[in-house]
Amino acid sequence: GPIRIRADQVAKAGDAKFDYIVVGGGTAGLTIAARLAETASVAVVEAGGYYQIDYGNVSVVPLNALIAADVIDPTTNFPRRPYIDWELLTEPQVNANNRVLHYAQGKTLGGSSALNTMSYTRSSRSAYQRWADQVGDSSYTFNNLLPFYKKSVRLTPPNLAKRNAANATPEYDPRSFGNGGPLDVSWNNWVDPTLTWLAKALQAMGLAINPKGWSAGDLSGGSWTPGTIDPAHATRESSQTSFLEYALANNNNLKVYHHSLVSKILFKNKRATGVSVSTNGTAVYTLSAKKEVILSAGVFHSPQLLMVSGIGPKATLQALQIPVISDLPGVGQNLRDPISIGVARFVNTPAAQSIVSNPALKPEALRQYYEEAAGPYSSVAGYISFDRLPADLRATLPAETQAKLAAMPSDQPELQYIAGAIWTGTNLIGSTSATISNVFSKGSVTISSANISSQPIIDLGWFSDPADGDVLVAAIKRLRQAWATEPAQTISAGPEARPGVAADTDEELLAYIKSSANMMWHASSTCAMGKKKDKNAVVDSEAKVFGVKGLRVVDMSILPFSLPGQPQSTVYALAEKIADAIKKGN
Numbered sequence: 001g002p003i004r005i006r007a008d009q010v011a012k013a014g015d016a017k018f019d020y021i022v023v024g025g026g027t028a029g030l031t032i033a034a035r036l037a038e039t040a041s042v043a044v045v046e047a048g049g050y051y052q053i054d055y056g057n058v059s060v061v062p063l064n065a066l067i068a069a070d071v072i073d074p075t076t077n078f079p080r081r082p083y084i085d086w087e088l089l090t091e092p093q094v095n096a097n098n099r100v101l102h103y104a105q106g107k108t109l110g111g112s113s114a115l116n117t118m119s120y121t122r123s124s125r126s127a128y129q130r131w132a133d134q135v136g137d138s139s140y141t142f143n144n145l146l147p148f149y150k151k152s153v154r155l156t157p158p159n160l161a162k163r164n165a166a167n168a169t170p171e172y173d174p175r176s177f178g179n180g181g182p183l184d185v186s187w188n189n190w191v192d193p194t195l196t197w198l199a200k201a202l203q204a205m206g207l208a209i210n211p212k213g214w215s216a217g218d219l220s221g222g223s224w225t226p227g228t229i230d231p232a233h234a235t236r237e238s239s240q241t242s243f244l245e246y247a248l249a250n251n252n253n254l255k256v257y258h259h260s261l262v263s264k265i266l267f268k269n270k271r272a273t274g275v276s277v278s279t280n281g282t283a284v285y286t287l288s289a290k291k292e293v294i295l296s297a298g299v300f301h302s303p304q305l306l307m308v309s310g311i312g313p314k315a316t317l318q319a320l321q322i323p324v325i326s327d328l329p330g331v332g333q334n335l336r337d338p339i340s341i342g343v344a345r346f347v348n349t350p351a352a353q354s355i356v357s358n359p360a361l362k363p364e365a366l367r368q369y370y371e372e373a374a375g376p377y378s379s380v381a382g383y384i385s386f387d388r389l390p391a392d393l394r395a396t397l398p399a400e401t402q403a404k405l406a407a408m409p410s411d412q413p414e415l416q417y418i419a420g421a422i423w424t425g426t427n428l429i430g431s432t433s434a435t436i437s438n439v440f441s442k443g444s445v446t447i448s449s450a451n452i453s454s455q456p457i458i459d460l461g462w463f464s465d466p467a468d469g470d471v472l473v474a475a476i477k478r479l480r481q482a483w484a485t486e487p488a489q490t491i492s493a494g495p496e497a498r499p500g501v502a503a504d505t506d507e508e509l510l511a512y513i514k515s516s517a518n519m520m521w522h523a524s525s526t527c528a529m530g531k532k533k534d535k536n537a538v539v540d541s542e543a544k545v546f547g548v549k550g551l552r553v554v555d556m557s558i559l560p561f562s563l564p565g566q567p568q569s570t571v572y573a574l575a576e577k578i579a580d581a582i583k584k585g586n
């Protein structure tokens with residue numbers, strides 16, 4: 001999309017004063033900044049730049065979100081892309097074969113919305129109720145949050161002529177969407193043939209199409225999911241192409257400091273007064289906040305920035321000679337990272353990736369994309385199913401795991417299945433992955449240096465609770481049921497590729513899971529929202545940091561737990577909600 005930025009909106013390095021300083025121009029940051037700038041002066045400070053300039057088409061063309069494995073490659077051998085990705089590495093995962101993982105996170109305007117896979121789904125009514133109960137604030141129920149989800153989006157109905165796939169007509173509840181927000185949400189202008197078969201397979205095992213889709217508060221069955229996509233151009237929508245564009249086009253009150261790193265939040269008498277910034281690694285200057293500082297640096301960097309600024313577990317800060325502003329033991333302590341595992345087979349159907357990799361077919365695919373905003377290059381978000389484990393399978397799980405699942409709300413799915421297709425260069429693999437909806441394992445983020453330029457220490461805590469391994473073993477059994485259905489058998493070309501027929505017993509499946517599990521990049525809850533008395537709580541239900549004034553955290557880090565579904569819709573809605581609260585003087 002076009003980048004519109006006038007000379008007077010480009011911020012110059014040097015001391016300056018604004019009503020609000022937003023740290024991080026990512027998904028939440030640009031959303032809240034754009035809304036606050038409707039009535040106040042706002043500065044956004046972002047460590048990265050414009051991804052369209054720094055990274056070309058890779059983040060713009062939807063299909064690239066699936067094949068740009070260089071950005072999202074979870075191994076330590078990932079190709080380096082410092083101008084879009086923070087290149088974070090985790091601590092060895094002691095319960096997952098000591099694997100060290102690359103955890104992609106956007107370092108660019110748009111943040112992780114600039115490199116995610118664009119699925120737009122919300123969560124279930126019961127999960128929102130649990131959120132409201134846990135933080136003691138009924139404004140977090142589904143009905144009360146819905147206006148903020150609606151406010152952020154502009155829904156365009158699917159283009160059935162371009163999709164041209166009778167088996168893939170999206171069903172959804174139009175009343176759950178708005179059409180006045182900056183963020184385009186729509187469906188792909190092309191449907192991947194392999195996915196239509198895998199969708200049929202998931203339906204054949206009993207997960208029928210949900211007529212309301214994934215935005216109406218019910219996560220059961222299957223659906224062709226919408227994505228954050230501009231359907232007219234078939235380009236990615238990020239918080240930058242939506243909210244930042246909206247703000248820059250409509251007012252003068254927003255200044256963007258890009259390629260600028262915040263090294264510290266500054267305090268006077270426990271009130272946040274501004275931030276210390278360096279642009280392009282040189283000039284260090286102060287941006288002062290007349291009203292508030294809003295921290296939106298994401299799930300790993302928000303807790304890091306709090307800690308280097310003196311807010312966090314006292315012992316950690318003192319060991320690094322960081323003066324303690326607020327002793328908040330919960331900072332970084334409640335990390336939830338939904339774990340994912342795949343079951344895959346070679347298939348004989350075409351798919352987007354195999355088509356664009358074929359020199360004979362690629363020119364037509366390019367023509368379709370450029371001239372019609374359609375074809376395989378326009379395709380990314382696909383087919384998703386949610387599942388509650390059937391009683392017979394549930395009964396095979398260890399008693400403790402059964403008890404944990406039973407304590408979850410009865411409409412909450414345990415698993416999310418995503419249909420996919422991967423081109424190996426010579427073969428096409430049909431893949432069905434399962435991700436845990438409510439992860440029980442807990443990880444943490446901490447620091448080993450007071451310098452913001454050092455990486456935060458990230459322990460995902462995978463399988464620290466064995467229930468997650470048990471649920472994924474059951475997930476593989478469910479996905480094998482899907483592959484045994486007639487539609488999946490029709491496209492199968494050979495035996496199971498992953499985990500492979502040799503993995504049969506629960507022990508063998510668990511071994512496969514520990515060696516091959518992947519992240520979904522949905523980590524959350526490192527600065528969890530909660531009641532003041534909760535030991536893990538870092539912010540209250542208005543996102544204000546406990547123990548100080550003038551500082552809120554607004555991003556994935558404040559979710560109280562891992563919400564079933566896909567998170568970006570909630571990050572946008574949460575930023576809308578807190579912006580609204582701030583404007584109302586709360």
Ligand SMILES: Cc1cc2nc3c(=O)[nH]c(=O)nc-3n(C[C@H](O)[C@H](O)[C@H](O)COP(=O)(O)OP(=O)(O)OC[C@H]3O[C@@H](n4cnc5c(N)ncnc54)[C@H](O)[C@@H]3O)c2cc1C
Binds near residue numbers: 027029111262263
């Ligand atoms: C590969 C991948 C695929 C995903 N797929 C999906 C999907 O299909 N659907 C979905 O719903 N969700 C998906 N997600 C998750 C979703 O995109 C994220 O949860 C969400 O974007 C997080 O938003 P945020 O505002 O918390 O953080 P971010 O959007 O990451 O923003 C944080 C920003 O802060 C900046 N920053 C950090 N530290 C500093 C500092 N010290 N100074 C200045 N700036 C700083 C960063 O550069 C970044 O721009 C995916 C994520 C990834 C990584």
